[in-house]
Amino acid sequence: MKRSVFPFTALVGQEKMKTALLLNAVDPAIGGVLISGQKGTGKSTAVRALAHILPQIDVVQGCPYNCDPADERMMCPSCRERFRPGESLPTVSRPMPLVELPLSATEDRVIGTLHVEQILATGERRFEPGLLAAANRGILYVDEVNLLDDHLVDILLDAAASGVNLVEREGISFVHPARFMLVGTMNPEEGELRPQFLDRFGLSLTVAGESEAMQRRRVVSRRIAFDLDPEGFVAGYADDEELLTALVDRARARLPQVMVSDEMLGRAVALAQEVKAQGHRADIGIVKTARALAAFLEEDEVRFDHIRDAARFVLPHRITTVALATAEQIEEKLEEALRRVADDRETADDVQPSTGQIEEWEDLPMQVPGSMAASNVGMLFTFLAEKKKSFSTRMN
Missing domain, CATH: 3.40.50.300 (P-loop containing nucleotide triphosphate hydrolases)
Incomplete structure (x- = not known):
C-alpha cells in the first residue's frame, strides 16, 4: 500500500x-x-x-547492501568479488x-x-x-x-x-x-x-x-489539507520538492571543491577551546558542517559566517563548563564564545541571535545571503527563497 x-x-x-x-x-x-x-x-x-x-542512488541490482557499482572500496564482499575480474555489475536507480x-x-x-x-x-x-x-x-x-x-x-x-x-x-x-x-x-x-x-x-x-x-x-x-487529499497536497509542492532535490545534489557535487583556509580552521579550533569541548570531535564537526553549508550556498570557500552557524549546531551538546545548565544558559554560553572569537569588525549585534520568528522558506523576503546569519539558519533559507523565486520565474 x-x-x-x-x-x-x-x-x-x-x-x-x-x-x-x-x-x-x-x-x-x-x-x-x-x-x-x-x-x-x-x-x-x-x-x-x-x-x-x-x-x-545507483545500486547494484539485487544487492542487500545497496552497494555503489562504481566504488569498489565500499562494496560488500560479494559485489567486490564480481567487480574485480571486470564483470559489469547490473545497476538500478532507486x-x-x-x-x-x-x-x-x-x-x-x-x-x-x-x-x-x-x-x-x-x-x-x-x-x-x-x-x-x-x-x-x-x-x-x-x-x-x-x-x-x-x-x-x-x-x-x-x-x-x-x-x-x-x-x-x-x-x-x-x-x-x-x-x-x-x-x-x-x-x-x-x-x-x-x-x-x-x-x-x-x-x-x-x-x-x-x-x-x-x-x-x-x-x-x-x-488538515494533507489528511483530506494527500496526493493533491503533495502534488502542490512537487516543484518545491524538485528544486530542493536539485540543490542538495548540486551541493554534494560542489562539496569536495570547498576550501577551508588556515584562518577558518583556527576559528573553529578557537570556538571549541572557548567552550572547553573534550576531544576533537567538536573542531572537526564545525569544519565539516561549515563546508556543507558553504557548498549548499554555492560558495567556494568557508567564511566565518559559516563557521559561526555551524558552531551553533555542533557545540551545544558539548559545552562542559555549565553544570546542569538549561538550554537558555547553554545558548548564552555559546554566544559569549562566539563574540570572543568573532572578527573585530563584527559588532555585538551581528553575533547576537535573532529574537524574531523566522518565516518559512517560501515566504522569506529577498535578502543578501548572510544578512540573517545571526538567526542561525537565515543564510540557508534566504538562499532557498531566492532560488525558488528564480525557479518560478523560469517556469512562468
Missing part, C-alpha cells in the same frame, strides 16, 4: 531542524543529528519527509533508503545474523543482513533514541563513525559497508541520553512548538 509522505517544503517553521537535516544530507560524514523536543513538534514528520527530497529502527529490535536484527552452524557444516559463509545493511547509503532513523538499549546505541554510533558493520561469532567474522545518516529524535521528558552517546552525534538541536498564532494556524491548515 502506497503511503503519501508530508512534503519537506510544506513543513511550517522549524527551520533550525530542517537546516541540520539538509546539511547532513549534503555531507553524511558530519555524523548525524540528534533532535530533542516536545511531542508533536514535527520531528518524525521532518525525517520521513527528508528521504523524499534526497537524490536517487530512492535513498529510510530505515526506521524500532525500540524492540534485537542486536541480531540490527547488525545481522552470522549462521555459524552452517559455516562449520558446509564451509560456506552465510550472513543474514540486518537493519544496518538496509540503511547503507541511506538514512537510519531512531525515534525515542534515549529509550533504546545502551549497547544498541553504541553499535549504531560505532557503525556510523566507521562506515562498516563488523559481525563476529565464534572466531568467524563478516564485514559489510554501513554508511548512513543517523538521525535520532527524543523527548527529554522521558529521559536523557547518556553523555558518551550524546557526544557521538555530529549535530544537536532542541525544537519546540510554534508560539506565534499565525504559524500555528498554518500548521493546522496544512495538516
